[in-house]
Amino acid sequence: MTQIASIRVDLIDRRSDARPLDSATIDGLTQSIKVVGLINPIRVRPVGERYEIVSGHHRFGVCAFLDWAEIPCIVADDDDLHAELAMIDENLMRAELSASERAVQTARRKAIHLELHPETAQHVAGAHASNRLQGNASANFAPAFAAETAKATGQSERTVQLHVERGEKVIGAALDIIRGTKLDTGVYLDKLKRLSASDQITAAKRDVAWEKQKSAAAPPENSQGRVGDTASQVQPKAKPTYEQMRSAILLLADLTADDITSICPPTKRAAMCQKLAHLEQVFGQVREAAST
Incomplete structure (x- = not known):
């Protein structure tokens, strides 16, 4: 059951596991909300005498920044799993997620899907065995989970399958090592997922160190944007043509x-x-x- 209500901003809390707010998204929303107001209310759920944001963290951040005293909210009786699911779906629709973030969020969404639909989980073991015999070990229960996630997040089913596989096969310690680096890409995660857990950590540490070494070895740019500290007129290297x-x-x-x-x-x-x-x-x- 849901209802629309205007709730005091000081009674609304962000989830403890909510992603940090993206400054570019905040800037864009600020201009929009200043001009046309808040078109889509945020979704909250009651927690004691306060309210917790289910979806709409960036919209709430803008309204708080603009010193709104109250904000229009959809108040829903979401349980913990459905509240987390709504937050994940909102995250997965954002373009600025890194490959590791998208993998972790999609894998967590699959875990929630299994918990909410235990009848699906009962068939997973059999599906794995059948798929292995057919040489298609990655399919498991993809039609149910991937289709639902694709519809909720606007991604293709194949993309959903790729993200969840990375999130399940690459261990958290390896993801922590590459997060925020140039190696935080889908291509690199696909390499790591083929390794054992210990080899993933070894490879991630080695490759991140190599990336740092390359960056440190790159000559600095002076204030004119030319390479080096001297006054030599070094021009940027021309890009090759397509041919x-x-x-x-x-x-x-x-x-x-x-x-x-x-x-x-x-x-x-x-x-x-x-x-x-x-x-x-x-x-x-x-x-x-x-x-x-």
Whole structure:
């Protein structure tokens, strides 16, 4: 049962597990709410004599910033699981989520789905066994969970499956290591999920350290935006044309592992492998972007 009510701002609390507010989203909403007001009320639930936000944390943040005394709310009798589910769905519709955040949120949504629908969980073991026999171990109960999540968050079912697999297979300790770094991408998570738990941590620590080393080795820019501390007029390197890039890719595509090993001197192979690993990550990001 729900009802619309105007509630005092000082009686409304954010969830303890709510994501930090995004400044860009706050800025955009502030301008909109100043002009047209709050079109969509926030959703809250009663907790004792106060109210907890179920969805609408950014809208609430803007209204509090604008010193509103009261705010229109949809008051719902959501239990803990449904309240968390609503918050997760709101998060998953946000574009600024990192790959690790999206994976964790989607995996948690699957866990809630199983808890709310235990009849689905009863068939998971059998589905896993059947899918393994058919060579399709990732399908499990995808039609039910993926379809529902896709509808709730505006993503495709395939995308939902990818995110939940990353969230289930990459351990939290490894996600904590890469969170906020350049490695926080779907492509890198797909590499980690193929490793054992201990190897995931080892790989994440090694690769984050390597990224930091590359950043530290990059020459600083002076105030004119040119590389270095001297007055030398270093111009930025021109980007290759499409035809140049295509020719380079076609040349590499024709090489076998033996070709590359024989061409590259032994003393240069470690550096070459690092360059190739970087290219693999870059092209993986391009492929992922093209598929969405």
